[in-house]
Amino acid sequence: xxxxxxxxxxxxxxxxxxxxxxxxxxxxxxxxxxxxxxxxxxxxxxxxxxxxxxxxxxxxxxxxxxxxxxxxxxxxxxxxxxxxxxxxxxxxxxxxxxxxxxxxxxxxxxxxxxxxxxxxxxxxxxxxxxxxxxxxxxxxxxxxxxxxxxxxxxxxxxxxxxxxxxxxxxxxxxxxxxxxxxxxxxxxxxxxxxxxxxxxxxxxxxxxxxxxxxxxxxxxxxxxxxxxxxxxxxxxxxxxxxxxxxxxxxxxxxxxxxxxxxxxxxxxxxxxxxxxxxxxxxxxxxxxxxxxxxxxxxxxxxxxxxxxxxxxxxxxxxxxxxxxxxxxxxxxxxxxxxxxxxxxxxxxxxxxxxxxxxxxxxxxxxxx
Numbered sequence: 001x002x003x004x005x006x007x008x009x010x011x012x013x014x015x016x017x018x019x020x021x022x023x024x025x026x027x028x029x030x031x032x033x034x035x036x037x038x039x040x041x042x043x044x045x046x047x048x049x050x051x052x053x054x055x056x057x058x059x060x061x062x063x064x065x066x067x068x069x070x071x072x073x074x075x076x077x078x079x080x081x082x083x084x085x086x087x088x089x090x091x092x093x094x095x096x097x098x099x100x101x102x103x104x105x106x107x108x109x110x111x112x113x114x115x116x117x118x119x120x121x122x123x124x125x126x127x128x129x130x131x132x133x134x135x136x137x138x139x140x141x142x143x144x145x146x147x148x149x150x151x152x153x154x155x156x157x158x159x160x161x162x163x164x165x166x167x168x169x170x171x172x173x174x175x176x177x178x179x180x181x182x183x184x185x186x187x188x189x190x191x192x193x194x195x196x197x198x199x200x201x202x203x204x205x206x207x208x209x210x211x212x213x214x215x216x217x218x219x220x221x222x223x224x225x226x227x228x229x230x231x232x233x234x235x236x237x238x239x240x241x242x243x244x245x246x247x248x249x250x251x252x253x254x255x256x257x258x259x260x261x262x263x264x265x266x267x268x269x270x271x272x273x274x275x276x277x278x279x280x281x282x283x284x285x286x287x288x289x290x291x292x293x294x295x296x297x298x299x300x301x302x303x304x305x306x307x308x309x310x311x312x313x314x315x316x317x318x319x320x321x322x323x324x325x326x327x328x329x330x331x332x333x334x335x336x337x338x339x340x341x342x343x344x345x346x347x348x349x350x351x352x353x354x355x356x357x358x359x360x361x362x363x364x365x366x367x368x
Contacts, residue, residue: 001039002030002145006163006170011148017046026128026167030141033119036133037064043131051126053077063122063133070120070229072236079125081171081237084118084226085140085178086185118226121178123171130167132174140177165255168241172262175234179269182227186276192216193280193287200291207291213284220281227274234267308362312353316346 003014007025018027027050029043036043044054055063059080062068073080119135134141151163164170193216200207207213241260247253319342323330332338357363 001032001035002028002141004028004030004145004148006148009163011151011163013145013149017042019046019049021050021128026130026170028130028132028167028170030132030134030145032136032138033064033066033133034136040064047124047126047129047131050129051077055124055131059124063124066119066135068120068122070226070233072233072240074240077126079123079168079237079240081123081125081175081233082120083123083175083178083230083233084120085135085138086118086181121174123174125167125171128167130170132171140174140181144174144177165258169255169259169262172259172266176262176266176269179230179266179273182223182273183269185223186273186280189216189220189280190276193284197283197287200287201294213288217281217284220277220284224274224277224281227270227277231267231270231274234263234270238263238267304362308357312350312357315349315353319346319349 001015001017003017005012005014005018005022005025005027007022017029021027029046031039031043040060044060047054055078056075059073059075062073062080062082068082070084071082121135121138121140122133124131132141148163164173196213196216200213238260241256241263244256247256323333323342332341335341354363
């Protein structure tokens with residue numbers, strides 16, 4: 001568990017749950033999911049002391065659910081946002097060993113596709129408290145916590161100004177860093193798809209890695225579903241922010257405007273990922289269709305060549321069949337030069353047909 005207090009332009013981290021709020025600022029309580037299962041009673045008691053009420057039981061179960069899709073919900077006291085992040089697969093929770101990672105093995109899957117496994121991060125956004133529940137060893141949580149703590153070392157006005165003004169803004173910044181992970185995965189999937197497109201369309205190659213290609217298409221479809229849930233959750237959040245009471249002070253109105261700007265920015269990033277994933281899905285489908293079209297064209301070329309060769313030898317078979325009939329009187333059969341006349345005629349017919357088919361490009365493959 002990490003407890004970070006943001007107050008008066010400074011950031012401090014403690015090891016225990018606070019018993020009172022700072023005079024100015026707010027508190028961020030970040031827990032691993034299985035750790036939160038163990039200490040949920042203490043956290044609930046701290047929320048009652050700091051915020052005047054605990055989490056609803058249904059929202060508590062949502063934060064503990066490792067399979068929940070991205071969504072948004074609210075009460076009169078707090079808002080709940082669940083957002084799925086890229087992570088290694090997690091097994092069921094183990095109350096006896098809180099905080100220890102448990103990873104599922106996925107053999108035979110390309111490295112980029114393993115990152116499509118996701119785990120939900122849950123946020124309970126109070127007025128002056130942010131509670132977040134993360135997967136075990138969540139790099140997003142640790143990276144953002146270190147970024148906050150480094151503002152103390154910077155000791156500059158710009159560094160202090162970059163601090164989130166309230167828990168809602170901090171939640172959006174953490175969510176935005178999760179979306180950046182999807183953007184990185186998008187680039188890796190694009191490179192993998194480009195590689196497989198080249199393999200599919202090799203002129204002399206024979207593509208056999210259909211399992212990976214199918215895994216790519218399934219992973220893209222899964223990623224598209226995840227991003228759709230994320231977009232719906234952020235859109236619900238934006239609609240809820242619009243209903244909040246309008247701040248009285250100019251600083252409060254400015255913070256509210258920045259919150260809306262950041263919310264729309266997160267939504268725009270998610271839509272960019274959805275657009276790119278949709279384009280990758282279409283590219284994968286097009287590559288497969290082009291592969292089978294190329295294979296069909298190669299088969300047609302082969303059959304065209306074989307048909308032309310068969311047509312060349314059909315007159316020769318006719319000649320040999322004619323002179324092989326068991327009749328006593330046949331043309332040229334009793335002449336000493338009859339064999340050479342027959343061979344010459346056969347060669348002339350074969351040459352003429354070969355030249356005709358070559359001129360019509362029946363014996364030539366596709367260029368390139």
